[in-house]
Amino acid sequence: MFKNSPHVRAALQALFVTFLWSTSWVLIKFGLEEIPPLTFAGLRYMLAFLVLLPFLWRQPVGSAVENGKRPSPLPPTITALTKTDWLRLILLGIVFYAITQGAQFVALAYAPAVSVTLIWSFTAVAVAVLGIVTLGEQPNGAQWAGMLLALAGAVVYFYPFGLAEAQFIGLLAALVGMLSNSVAAVLGRYVNRDGGLRPLTVTVISMGVGALILLAAGIISQGVPVLRWQSWAIIVWLAVVNTAVAFTLWNHTLRTLSAMESTVINNTMTVQIAILAVLFLGETLDGRELLGLAAVVAGTLIVQIRRSK
Numbered sequence: 071m072f073k074n075s076p077h078v079r080a081a082l083q084a085l086f087v088t089f090l091w092s093t094s095w096v097l098i099k100f101g102l103e104e105i106p107p108l109t110f111a112g113l114r115y116m117l118a119f120l121v122l123l124p125f126l127w128r129q130p131v132g133s134a135v136e137n138g139k140r141p142s143p144l145p146p147t148i149t150a151l152t153k154t155d156w157l158r159l160i161l162l163g164i165v166f167y168a169i170t171q172g173a174q175f176v177a178l179a180y181a182p183a184v185s186v187t188l189i190w191s192f193t194a195v196a197v198a199v200l201g202i203v204t205l206g207e208q209p210n211g212a213q214w215a216g217m218l219l220a221l222a223g224a225v226v227y228f229y230p231f232g233l234a235e236a237q238f239i240g241l242l243a244a245l246v247g248m249l250s251n252s253v254a255a256v257l258g259r260y261v262n263r264d265g266g267l268r269p270l271t272v273t274v275i276s277m278g279v280g281a282l283i284l285l286a287a288g289i290i291s292q293g294v295p296v297l298r299w300q301s302w303a304i305i306v307w308l309a310v311v312n313t314a315v316a317f318t319l320w321n322h323t324l325r326t327l328s329a330m331e332s333t334v335i336n337n338t339m340t341v342q343i344a345i346l347a348v349l350f351l352g353e354t355l356d357g358r359e360l361l362g363l364a365a366v367v368a369g370t371l372i373v374q375i376r377r378s379k
Contacts, residue, residue, distance in 0.1 A: 076326055077326055077327070080322075080323040080325075080326035080327050081323075081327065081331065081335065083319055083322070083323050084319075084320065084323040084327060084331075084332060084335045084336075085335055085338065086319075087316045087319050087320045087323070088335055088336055088338055088339045088342065089342060090311065090312045090315075090316045091312060091316060091339060092339050092342035092343045092346055093312065093346065094308055094312045095178065095183045095186075095187065095343050095346065095347070096183070096346050096347065096350045096351060097304050097307065097308055097312075098110070098174075098175060098178050098308070099178055099183055099351055100304060101301055101304040101305065101308075102175070102178060102179045104295070104297060104298065104301050105295055105297060105301055105305075106288060106292035106293075106295060107172075107175035107176045107178070107179040107288075107292075108172055108175065108176070108284055108287050108288030108291060108292055109285070109288030109289060109292050109293075109294075109295060110175055110288070110305070111171050111172050111174075111175040111284045111288070112281060112284035112285030112286070112287070112288045112289075113285065113288075113305050113309075114281075114305055114308045114309050114313060115167055115171065115277055115280060115281035115284060115285075115309070115313060116281040116282070116284075116285050117305060117306065117309035117310075118277060118281070118308075118309040118310065118313035118314040118317075119274060119277045119278040119281045121309065121310055121314045122270065122273065122274045122277070122314050122318070123274060123278070125270060125274075126148060126270060126271065126274045126275075127148075148271060148275070151267075151271070155266075155267065156275075158257070158260075158261050159261065159271075159272065159275040159276045159279070160275075160276075160279050161257065162254065162257050162258060162261055162272070162276040163275065163276035163277065163278065163279030163280040163283075164279060164280060164283065165250050165253050165254045165257060166250075166251075166254035166257070166258060166276060166280065167276060167277055167279070167280020167281060167283075167284065168279070168280040168283040168284055168287075169246070169247070169250040170247050170250040170251045170254055171247075171280065171284070172247075172284050172287070173243045173244065173246045173247030173250065174186070174190075174243075174244075174247050176239075176240070176243040177189075177240045177241070177243040177244035177247060178240070179240065180236045180237060180239045180240025180241075180243065181236075181237045181239075181240025181241050181243075181244060182237075182347070182351075182353050183343055183346075183347040183351060183353060184343065184344050184347050184348075184353055184355065184359075184363070185227075185228075185237075185240075185241060185244070186240065186241070186244045187339065187340050187343040187344065188224065188227055188340065188362075188363060188366055189224075189241060189244040189245055189248050190244060190247065190248050190251065190339075190340070191220075191337060191339075191340040191366055191367065191370050192220060192224075192248050192366070192370065193248055193251050193252045193255060193333070193336075193337075193370075194333055194337060194370040194371075194373050194374045195216075195217050195220055195221075195369075195370060195373055196248060196249055196252035197252045197255055197256060197333065198213060198217070198373050200252060200253070200256060209373075212372055213372070213373050215369075215372065216368075216369045216370065216371070216372030216373040217369065217373060218369070219365055219366075219368060219369030219372065220365065220366045220368075220369030220370050220373070221369070222365055222369075223361075223362045223363065223364070223365025223366035223367075223368075223369060224362065224366055225362070226358060226359075226361055226362035226365060227358070227359050227362025227363055227366070228362070229358070229362075255332075255333065258272075258321075258324065259324060259332070269318055269319075269321035269322040269324075269325065270318055270321075272321050273317045273318045273321050277313075277317065333374050334371065334374050334375070337367065337370055337371060337374065340363070340366070340367050341367065344363060
């Protein structure tokens with residue numbers, strides 16, 4: 071009975087998606103040896119968009135009957151979308167794909183994967199701050215303590231703050247990506263929460279908008295690269311498996327999981343990426359950096375869990 075719980079299935083699916091996304095960081099680092107970052111991101115998401123596009127026009131099949139009840143049918147095609155729906159999806163595409171994913175590729179081109187994911191993990195803290203600004207939500211004592219712990223962990227990790235110019239550019243891009251990812255986390259939950267849109271619709275339209283912006287920006291600023299088959303293999307894998315499948319599945323889990331649950335599961339990527347970076351990218355972590363990383367993970371989890379309570 072426990073294994074068949076829709077909530078448990080959604081949590082396991084979300085955890086699997088985070089693993090796929092964690093492996094993406096390693097594959098991106100390999101691909102960036104030949105592919106310019108914005109063009110790389112644009113090719114990845116444009117190909118994923120083209121893979122998913124034919125499925126967008128299919129008539130959705132009603133969900134299976136549960137407890138003797140059949141859920142209300144979802145919008146059959148994109149023609150059912152309202153002007154408000156379009157505006158939300160376009161905004162989501164700009165924030166979550168064009169800005170957030172573009173910044174991730176730029177950050178990984180200049181900085182170590184562990185450093186980038188450490189900054190990325192501050193998404194939870196930024197979401198809590200956004201709650202203060204937009205909703206008037208005041209963090210409780212535990213949340214403030216979690217924020218301070220996370221900040222202290224970042225200070226310990228980056229001490230003594232001697233950064234090369236290239237790494238500084240990468241960490242600045244990571245900071246931009248983290249902030250836009252925080253906005254996207256709130257916006258994505260808002261778009262998915264009422265169940266009025268198919269996860270596939272949300273994924274395809276927002277991804278198409280973001281991919282077009284990324285690809286155009288990459289070609290204009292970085293030109294059209296000549297790629298080897300190994301690079302194309304990375305792009306295809308990232309587009310089909312780690313993007314087309316993963317993002318659709320993630321949007322599906324948002325219909326069941328709360329925003330806090332999704333964020334906590336997403337936060338496991340910090341540890342997953344650190345392990346993968348050490349194993350496959352040759353990055354190293356000394357005792358001080360491990361302590362700082364652990365403090366950031368613990369602090370952000372405290373913020374998330376206390377916010378839910």
